[in-house]
Amino acid sequence: MTEGEQSPGGRTADRSEGFGERLLGLLLDRAHEMPPQLIAPLIAEEVTRIGGRDVSILLQDYAGELLVPLPGRRLLVSDAEEIGDSPAGRAFLTAATVEIQQGNDGVRMYLPLLDGSDEVGVMALTLDTVDDDDRRLLRRLAGLVADMLVTKHAYTDRFFQARRREPMSVAAEMQWSLLPPLTMSVPQVSVSGAVEPAYDIAGDSFDYALNDDVLHAAVIDAMGHGLDAATMATVTIGAYRHARRAGISLSDMYSYMDQAIAGQFGADHFVTAQMMKLNITTGMLQWVNAGHHAPLLIRQHVVRKLESPTTLPVGLGGERPVVSEHQLRRGDRVLCYTDGVIEERDEDGEPFGEERLIRCVNRLGQTEGGMRSAAIKLSRALKQERGGRTSDDATVFLIEWRAGAADHLATLE
Template structure:
């Protein structure tokens, strides 16, 4: 017993449910069996508990031009908001809350983040806003985003809201194949965009962050339409299979090559680029199979091309590829793209070309900072500069390496 015969003092943590915990907990507890169409009315009721009204949920359209309202009970369904030059768009691109003063009230725009992927924006009006409101609504928006992504796997409601034009079967296949269009962790950020959004066929990309290794693949299947989409599906499936078996890049190429050849024969092929980036050290390894070389962006300008020995496209039975290596500097960006971006041309005219791509890349990175913002702005600017024509798929994937670690995120304050 301690000196003096006293028992040691015991400190109890208050585990009673507070207002904020109850508000978020009700949504979390009911989420497991909640039909997708009931998310909106429950969120509207929860927002009302903190004095909020006029709830809107805005989702990004497939062309990444607009934030379109999700229809639903107790939701305000207005006109789509442009991603550029709107408070909703500012919140979406910056991943931060934006507040707009109105007559005697405040309109709040909160990013819907699933992990770091931007799903859309939740907007709500309150008479006044304090830090408690901001914290609670920010966390509510995060939970709503997670629910939308989870429920999206077994409903068409969110797809239908995002679709602004008829979509080809090939494009439907490609969109179902893609990973989230963006990912952000402290050491690295990635973002991609696919054009034409409603008629894409042979282009695709994939990535996975396994420990300290970021795996990236970009492919371009020959041809157009459903045949190209089918070939791209096999190529990405083969890439994922071999990547998950933890094989080297040479073996990844060989497995993809064999899969395409056995399924489609010697006359079909897929150009591909496979990368592995150590996000702790910046060590980059890659294999190029007939694909355009990525551009290295440093200090807001293109400074180099990642030239490397190239092997035959996947499906042609090339020899074991050379694995190239480079060490990145913190802040370096890699711009990967498919040839549809530079080979576009008017009938009888010259191709758009890599020099114009570099020129426009330098312009865009000088005006935009965020990786997602750069990808969107660059893709849309290039499409406009090519006369709005996209006769072939034109895909962009941007990687920014920052270095450092994320250990602080696993520590409670």
């Protein structure tokens, strides 16, 4: 069908290339073979074509505390900004554009860089004036930039080096390469996690996958510290993914993971774990518990612990676990956490404890800005409550069931 011919629906198909398509198309056409170090100059050139200037790319640091500038030719490299009440921090936490009028110097725009629903960072630039066409084009440009950064991140160290604010242990290097995107969000469900200490994490990990109408999730805590714990966590997550992709039941997943750890490390090593399945259409949550702390059910505040029968940790040859079930309500959140969150001791030698965790969750309430914001704020608040100490791995993982449907996203208007 040539330009001007009728489409099957009786409408005329317009294939002409508008300004916005040319601008984004140039970036897309070149992205496939673009060396990572040339992304920044090309982005700056693209922004210049729409009258923009002073472009900065700010990436989330590994501790989830700062947005750090990506160095690059033609980029404005400024100081790192806190993920908090700075304009860039607000754009990051809310996943929404923030505009700051700068008197006669134009409008400074902060656009979240979203890879799917995972916040990569923020793109900042200045325009003399801003209208809705600018906003729409820049929002789409930011999405394309985020996808390019994530793709190129897989085969360069430059983005990693920009995000790293202090030395990182080998164990932490392994764990960060193991983790999925920290946030995933679709209309029916959202998840987000945070790990501490970011630069020395070892035995904690989490994983998830959304397969059609089922969200699969797991949170694990391998015994010990350092490389031994990181190696055990890597094998455990690998076994979990293998079992999950084979489509076996939660009980069988436990057995498979148990055999993998026992066979590789012997009977004196173990990993606590929770494996879950959430039907995102009905809200039915199923899980098995292998020596792990019970998750917390949150409706604005913690309403109960999701107690369940438990079996021995993975690797110790426990009995086949019982699958527990709970029907979630729309808007319910489930918080999973590892023992480092509640077993840290204060100056008086007292453990942090579950009750203080619950009080901290209740004090935060339902934070604005979505699940990434919730996970970051909770992890920060818990660390502050522990007096800034994290001597053991401390991980939080949140699931929010939203119900609803997503079919409308597959329909072009």
